[in-house]
Amino acid sequence: MTSDSAPLLRTALYDSHVAVGGRMVPFAGWEMPVQYQGVIAEVKAVRSDVGIFDVSHMGRLNVYGSGAASFMDSLVTFSVKTLATGRARYGFILSDSGGILDDVILYHTQFDDGSDLLRLVCNASNRFAVIGWMDQNAAAFPGVTFNDHTYETALIAIQGPRALQVVDGLCIDDPKPSTLRPFAADTFPFDLGDDVHAEGFVGRTGYTGEDGVEIAIDAAHAPRLWEALLAAGAAPCGLGARDVLRLEAGLRLHGSDMDLTTTPLEAALERFVNMDKGIFHGRDALELQEEDGLRRRFVGFRLLGGGVPRHGCAILHEGQFIGEVTSGTYSPILDTGIAMGYVPADHSAPGQTVQIDLRGRPVEAEVAELPFYRRPKTS
């Protein structure tokens, strides 16, 4: 738990951010850059070229030992037993009532000795809740070890149409990171200048709707990797741009768009739930909800008038309250306000109109297909 008085944590890249004018703000117990040159310029850099994000605040846990796959399989909504080495999956850790404790990515890789290693990446704000839930459920898996290595490592996201070209340029061996398919991951050696070489664990994943990778690297080498990426022309991007990019891409944010009171079915993310894989925490509750039918559904909204919808704005239909905006922003690519939130199922069809109350000013909006933005297919 964090409070306003708790000292803020700093990532391995803190000094690098301050050196180039990053504006630092508290976020989930960390001091993080919200912007450098400006949110819109950073969004455009990622959509048209390449941007880099320090996402070292996100939790990184290693899970290994006898029964590690079965243990994680019991905790997440996707199949871990069928997750091949070198692959990653996205899904949820649920409470037994089906509420979303966190959304996570799990990578299946190997230690140098060839034994299996599962790398879990969770939200910064949920790291302790996830570890607590794992502790609580570990008794049946005595051969499993898990440890938190968030502080010893850094995580840098490189995103945009030129991301793989830039990352390949720093890699000193073949094959290059661009040979990874989406949601594949492996370790690659990088040249960080001054004859310094370091290995990074590269996953072809991200949170922007663009092509790109995320690289986990030990904290000591992280500033050099960051500098090398800047030198290759990548724009440093902050949490402000990350929020706009993920919203345009229709990606949910835990703590805003989903939490312990919402299920993956309500969040319209059932494609990340494998009901056929066998038992897991929260499965029974989801089955019941499937039988009962959904009373509310997560949808996107495109504003038809001016203004910016934000978390907590009321969604109205003919003057009646039908829901709340869980995330909203101004979309540079659509040049209009966009929002997401839960509404009753009979108001969730694309094209239906609602009003969003912007501080007492109701503005027309229409239910929109998610994502708002899909990147052009290149090949």
Next chain:
Amino acid sequence: MTEHPSELRYTIEHEWVRVEGDGNATIGVTFFAQDQLGDVVYIVLPAVGSTLQAGARMGEIESVKSVSDLFVPVSGEVLETNQDVLDHPERVNEDPHGAGWMLRVRMSDPSEVDRLLTNEQYDSAIAS
């Protein structure tokens, strides 16, 4: 070096006022305000012809990150609003004390200007 010109007067809510040659007041938001807000994407201003009391809420300014109320620094009648800034809110970031102006007001009590902050007073207020 201040970003806030000495020929303007300021409010603690980050508006500026310029008294023009014709005695009317031009109003906008300060360099400091737009820098704190970040990219401005939407502005609401009062209707031309409306009469406002100094300190009244006159509209709102919205950036990607946040929304803030705008307060009118001097009493009077709104003579004109800047259509260019309504159509292109980024003008506020590009030129906050020039092309990013918001409205012109016929002041009912020009002595109100004397009670506003000088640039030095404003700079020390935002520094503390």
